[in-house]
Amino acid sequence: MIWNPNKECMSLDERRELQGRRLRKIVTYVYHNVPFYRHKLQEMDITPDDIRTIDDIVKLPFTTKKDLRDNYPFGLQAAPQSEIIRIHASSGTTGNPTIVGYTRKDIGVWTECMARCLTAYGVTRNDIFSVAYGYGLFTGGLGAHNGVEMVGASVVPASTGNTEKHVKLIRDLGITGIACTPSYALYLAETMDRMGVTKNDINLRVGAFGAEPWTEQMRTEIEERLGLKGYNIYGLSEVMGPSVSYECEMQHGSHINEDHFFPEIIDPVTLERLPNGQTGELVFTTLTKEGMPVLRYRTRDLCTLLDGECECGRTTVRMGRIQGRSDDMLIIRGINVFPSQVESVVLSMPEFAPRYMLIVDRVNNLDTLTVQVEIRQEYFTDVFDTPAAIDALEKKLSARLKSVLSIAAKVQLKAPNTIERSQGKSAHVIDKRNL
Amino acid sequence: MIHQLSIFLENTSGTLITVLQQLKKANVQLISMTIADTAEYGILRIICAEPLRACDVLKEAGVAVALSDVFALELDNRPGAGADVVEAFSAAGISLSYIYTFHMRGKGIMIFRTDNAELAAQVITDNKFLTIEEEELEKWV
Structure with a gap:
């Protein structure tokens, strides 16, 4: 099923024309409403009149996470505050989160994009659909929620946590669809095993999985254990939230809602745009967003854009699986974590040396984060001659990490000079998850 | 009151001997030692002759050591x-x-x-x- 065939199945020429028109409009809009972009465009000697077709997009400047951080909190917002009806926040690379404001129209576009996804998965008004992304500042929960209501299914706002109760509801209410992270889906399967609930006791048939990288092997395992069909959903709050792209029943790449989010693949080093089919960094320009439009936002996600007709009937370009990152961001339990966030916390506490190591693992299908830090020799005083005192110190760091990262991290104190001094970006991270 | 050396040790093999070798090299005689351990680390407590000198020796070697009264x-x-x-x-x-x-x-x-x-x-x-x-x-x- 297709929610909006007019947009999802447009001829390529028609779509290019639409994208070109929208690009020119959005560039004009940010030029007049966002000083950051006006200055950038003026520096490059570009005016909105230089944008005639969608191909002119390569003339535009890139936007990075750093730009969002430097303009915290509202510097990139284009609409006046009175037009903003919702604000989400995602983790920034250091101290400040990324703030994204949405106008009523933005929420409408987002909701329709979400409805397109759910319809592609086969969700209808006859479904009972559980949203098990976190509800809150994270875009996953509310974003999916609105879409489920839009298609008319009964939404169960389960959010995360209390998994046993969730399993009970899935069984007792006959819930047919679920949106969550793929690792949470596996955790759900394990909880079912523990509770003696089998896939024959439940009616799940559709899963919308995203917010973290996953593999085909995970898909096979989730589908087998929960007895459903699992579809990828992709999105990021800087661009909108979940539903930037979604898989159809063919399960071979995610269709991008490219009438709203124009994708490009660039070489992350030369910043040259690459032809479809080549792997590089995914870049999005929001074509219709009012609250916080972004021009050529560098997602840092590495993937490939796939041309070609899809048997489902949609003509939109598809993106392949995310193959990695062009920066050091980690996705842990669906939450973006930057080593630099950990660094800023560690550096703020004089008890620890300015060295740290993040160890990410997956235990029973749940991601775990351990942060190793060294106690600084001069701060190891007689106060710390009992395990209780050391534990309290670990807890103090752990609490600060929790408030900055939004996920729990276990702190492991190490002796001075035992953590390798690192060179290069990934040297602060040991990721054992094998994704 | 007397001085005790309190030493932070990771609970992995080789950490204890490294500390004791330093003390041996500096000719420090031990009188008593005990470890309060957890799964990941331990606090080694040592009573020894010349604790102030012993502490300096270990500090020099980069050990997390403190003197407790x-x-x-x-x-x-x-x-x-x-x-x-x-x-x-x-x-x-x-x-x-x-x-x-x-x-x-x-x-x-x-x-x-x-x-x-x-x-x-x-x-x-x-x-x-x-x-x-x-x-x-x-x-x-």
Whole structure:
């Protein structure tokens, strides 16, 4: 099923024309409403009149996470505050989160994009659909929620946590669809095993999985254990939230809602745009967003854009699986974590040396984060001659990490000079998850 | 009161011997040692001759080491001697952070630390407990 065939199945020429028109409009809009972009465009000697077709997009400047951080909190917002009806926040690379404001129209576009996804998965008004992304500042929960209501299914706002109760509801209410992270889906399967609930006791048939990288092997395992069909959903709050792209029943790449989010693949080093089919960094320009439009936002996600007709009937370009990152961001339990966030916390506490190591693992299908830090020799005083005192110190760091990262991290104190001094970006991270 | 070396050690093989080798190289004689351990780390507590020099040696070697002031009491050689001492502190409302004992020259010696050293010293005086100071310990070595 297709929610909006007019947009999802447009001829390529028609779509290019639409994208070109929208690009020119959005560039004009940010030029007049966002000083950051006006200055950038003026520096490059570009005016909105230089944008005639969608191909002119390569003339535009890139936007990075750093730009969002430097303009915290509202510097990139284009609409006046009175037009903003919702604000989400995602983790920034250091101290400040990324703030994204949405106008009523933005929420409408987002909701329709979400409805397109759910319809592609086969969700209808006859479904009972559980949203098990976190509800809150994270875009996953509310974003999916609105879409489920839009298609008319009964939404169960389960959010995360209390998994046993969730399993009970899935069984007792006959819930047919679920949106969550793929690792949470596996955790759900394990909880079912523990509770003696089998896939024959439940009616799940559709899963919308995203917010973290996953593999085909995970898909096979989730589908087998929960007895459903699992579809990828992709999105990021800087661009909108979940539903930037979604898989159809063919399960071979995610269709991008490219009438709203124009994708490009660039070489992350030369910043040259690459032809479809080549792997590089995914870049999005929001074509219709009012609250916080972004021009050529560098997602840092590495993937490939796939041309070609899809048997489902949609003509939109598809993106392949995310193959990695062009920066050091980690996705842990669906939450973006930057080593630099950990660094800023560690550096703020004089008890620890300015060295740290993040160890990410997956235990029973749940991601775990351990942060190793060294106690600084001069701060190891007689106060710390009992395990209780050391534990309290670990807890103090752990609490600060929790408030900055939004996920729990276990702190492991190490002796001075035992953590390798690192060179290069990934040297602060040991990721054992094998994704 | 006497000095105790308190050392942060990771609970992995090789960490203890590295510290002890440093002390051996510096010709420091150990009198007693004990480890309060957790799954991931331990606090090694050492009573030794010349603790200040030993501490400097370990610091120089990059070890996380601190000097803790602890009480050393001589215990009578009879059943109940330990209970009597702890009971006196307990009655005074003093809690002990940790405690360990060793024998030296036929005498039982109890090491303990408390956050309320002043009150502990008072209890020791009132009960006429015998304390041992660093110079005495070092004479025995």
